[in-house]
Amino acid sequence: MAGTTSITVPKRSRRGWRIAGIVLVVVVVLLVVAAVGLRMAFPPARISALLAEQITAATGRAFRIDGDLSIRLLPSIAVRADDVALANAEWGSRPDMLRFRRAAFNVSLRDLLDRRIRILSIEVDGADVLLETDGAGRYNWQMAPRAPSTGKASAPLALALDRLVLSQVHFAYRNAGKGTSREIDIESLDLAGQGDRNRLSAGFKLGPQQWTVEGDVGRLSTLLSGTDDWPFNLRFATGGALMTASGGMGVGPRTGTLSAKLTVRADSAQPLSQLSQLSKVAAGLPMPVEASADLRRNRDEWRFDALTLSLAGQLLKGRVTWMATRPAPSVDVALSGAEIDLGKWGVGRSTGKPASAETGSRKPVFGDVPLFTFESLPAFALRVALDIDRLTVPGLPALSGVKARAVSDAGRLTIEPVSFGAAGGEVKGSLAIALSKGTAPRTEVQLAARSLSLDALDELWSGGKQFKGGRASLAARLSMTGRTPRSLAASSNGEVQFSVRDVALAGRAAALDRDIVARLVDVLLPRQASREDLIVQCAVARLPLRNGVAPIDRSIAMETRQIAVAAIGRIDLAKQTVELEFRPRVKKGLDLNPGSLVQLMLLKGPLESPELSIDPRGTVRQAATYGVAAATGGLSLLAPALLGEAGVATDCGLEAGAAKGGKASQPEGRKFRLLRPFESMR
Structure with missing residues (x-):
């Protein structure tokens, strides 16, 4: 046909396609055979x-x-x-x-x-x-690897x-x-x-909390070989918390060892509370929490070195060592900080002014809210060392140089020594609590506070309106049983002694119902005496307590420029009542008529709001309680600021009974010796 071009395929080309087809068929057959064979x-x-x-x-x-x-x-x-x-x-x-x-x-x-x-x-x-x-x-x-039955070691x-x-x-x-x-x-x-690591991404639930994990870990071959540490670098996150861990875990012969850098941040307690080991601790932690530490584990020993712990923005540094050895595990903690305010952690009471008597009925000085809410001490031995440069506790003066050592073991907690500076003075003491399951706690307290500034204490407690100048000191040695302030006070045995010198009562001492000293001196002083000269040169009180009761036989006394006053009576902490009789004595050489003095004044009533009354007949009355360590409301026989223990002059002029409770009367106008600080405690 015209216009048609014919193409002739060479025989060699057709033969090539035929060979290729045969090869392909052979390959397919071989693959099928191989697959079937496999x-x-x-x-x-x-x-x-x-x-x-x-x-x-x-x-x-x-x-x-x-x-x-x-x-x-x-x-x-x-x-x-x-x-x-x-x-x-x-x-x-x-x-x-x-x-x-x-x-x-x-x-x-x-x-x-x-x-x-x-x-x-x-x-x-x-x-x-x-x-x-x-x-x-x-x-x-x-x-x-399991050894073969022939007894020959198998190759790894x-x-x-x-x-x-x-x-x-x-x-x-x-x-x-x-x-x-x-x-x-x-x-x-x-x-x-x-590479030589595995990339990890996971999501899991711990209790109701949803967590995510991102990071990398070592290969399975490393974990099974037991020849090297198994590395990890992980990040754990959940709503309100972030934790990181980076280090290595021992395997094979080193199983039980661990080295890691840990960090934790939590904005709420909920995520941490799901970690069962931390649930009780986390519930009481002030938020936010930030922590980091170098973890070193060697079998039963867990060390958290280079520890930093920030609670509500306040930083502590130190270390923690946990020995998991059975049957006697132990924890050692050492913490230090530059400045800590417990108020930011929700600890302490408000520093506001105390309510006046007109605001309503007052609560008892010693209440029934338990101080000890735990039934027993930890089953493991606990040792804690604390060193804080400046510590703020609401309701107390700022504390400086706070040092404390605590040991809990075999059902007994001992905090000794405790020392700090406060109100320009020095405080030292110790606390021991014996607590066994099913029994009431037994508490022993020793305290020595020297040369506390009354100005600083008065500024804290009443805005600086009550007293000017003066130094106070306090010494106490008590043993008590119970869980509540009421039971502790009612069972107290021991002695409390405090003294004050050279303090001036400011103005009219506005809250007279609170500061009994102001009322006492105001009533006892002759009417013509100048109020501006109202200076307590010296005051001392010694309370010998037995089952919460302190008989007072001139072991409470006070001296101003004009008079000396001693008390007889009784303080009953169990009933929370006080009944004291005060008799003034004119100091020798003063142009005062003893007849112008009140011959007898009574302080009587509940600790929280006792009343002063004048007895013109001078009838001796029995006395009943004085809230030495807990005068928070109406009672503070020597005023809140007078509780302390500082250098009281030996020529204070008070009778010996003020220090030792002596019963022998002294000649009128004679100078009486005041007990040196802590003399009766030695």
């Missing part, structure tokens, strides 16, 4: 047995697939299995350490033919994992894992030695190999 060589049962054999040899634990098994051979061996389990340690609490409801394994074919296990990926849906220790140094994740088997994907995993940790357990539900986890 399937015949590695049927599901054999693959299952081979995996079980290799994993058992690598871990020393029986590995089994109890459910269905499906296999894909190319390009890698993909195995999907149901009901997979890895046996627990022989001493474990249950037969299996791991149980998987459904697991998909993707295994390298080439490595498998060489009798090596390289797991390209594992995907697990529904798992139950138990990690546990017997408390004697054995852990069920410690695995060792390299077991590698490239990726792990988990969903719906229940994880539990059990410590048989302590009888404790922890549980966590992992909703998702993706562990993928990156």
Whole structure:
């Protein structure tokens, strides 16, 4: 046909296509034969047995697939299995350490033919994992290759894992030695190999709290080989909290060792309260909390060195050592800080002015709110050292150079020594509490406060309107039993002694119902005496307490420029009442008529609001209580600011009875010796 071009294919070209087709067919046939051969060589049962054999040899634990098994051979061996389990340690609490409801394994074919296990990926849906220790140094994740029955040592088997994907995993940790357990539900986890590390991303629930984890950890081969520390660098986050941990965990012979840098930040107590070990502590922590430490663990010893702890913006530094040795664990804590305000931590009372009597009925001085809410002291030994440069406690003067050492062991808490500066003076003391379950706490207190400034105390308690100048001192040695202020006061035995010198009463001492000294002197002084000259040169009180009752026989006394006054009566802390009789005496050399003085004045009533009355007949009355250490309302026999223990002049002019409660009367106008500070306490 015209216009048509014919193309002739050379015979050699047609022969080439024919050969190519034949080769292709041969290759396909060979691949099919290979696939069939591989399937015949590695049927599901054999693959299952081979995996079980290799994993058992690598871990020393029986590995089994109890459910269905499906296999894909190319390009890698993909195995999907149901009901997979890895046996627990022989001493474990249950037969299996791991149980998987459904697991998909993707295994390298080439490595498998060489009798090596390289797991390209594992995907697990529904798992139950138990990690546990017997408390004697054995852990069920410690695995060792199983020795062959011939007795010949097997060559180490390299077991590698490239990726792990988990969903719906229940994880539990059990410590048989302590009888404790922890549980966590992992909703998702993706562990993928990156170089010599695995990249980790996970989400889990701890109680009601949802957490996320990001970071990297060491390879599975490192964990199983036991030849090097297993590294980790993780970040844990949840609503209101962030924690980081970076370091290495010992494996193999070094199992039980740990080295890590830890940081914690929490804006609320809720996230931390889900950590069972911290739940009780976290509930009372002022927020926000920031902490960091270098953790070093060596078997039973846990050291938190270079510790920094910030509570509500206030910084403490130090260290904590926890010895988990059974049966006598112990904790050592050393903390120091530059400046701490307990008011920011919700501790202490308001520094506002006390309410006047007109505001309503006053509460008892010693109430029934328990001071000790715990039934027993910690079962472990506890040692705490505290060193604070400046400590602010609401309702108290600023404390400087606070140092304290506390030891709790065998049902007894001892805080000794305690020392600090306050109001320009020095305070030292000790506290011991014996507490056994089912018994009332027994408390022993010793206190010595020297040369406290009355100006500073008055400024704190009444705005500086009551007193000017003066120094006060206090010494106490008491033993008490009970949990509430009322029971402690009613059971108190021992002695309290305080003294004051050279203090001037300012103005009319406005709150006369609060400051009984002002009222007392105001009533006892002759009417013509100048109010401007109202200076208490010296005052002293010694309260010998027995079962909460202090008989007063001239062991309370006071001296101004004009007169000396001593008291007789009784203070009853159990009933919370006071009844004291005061008799004035004109000082020798003064142009005062003794007849112009009130001959007898009574202080009587409840501790919180006693009343002063004049008895013209001078009838001696019995007395009843004085709130020495807790005069917070209407009673402060020598005023709140007079409670202290400082240098009282030996020529104060008070009768010896003020110091020692002596009964012998002294000649009128004679100078009387005042007890030197702490003389009766030595």
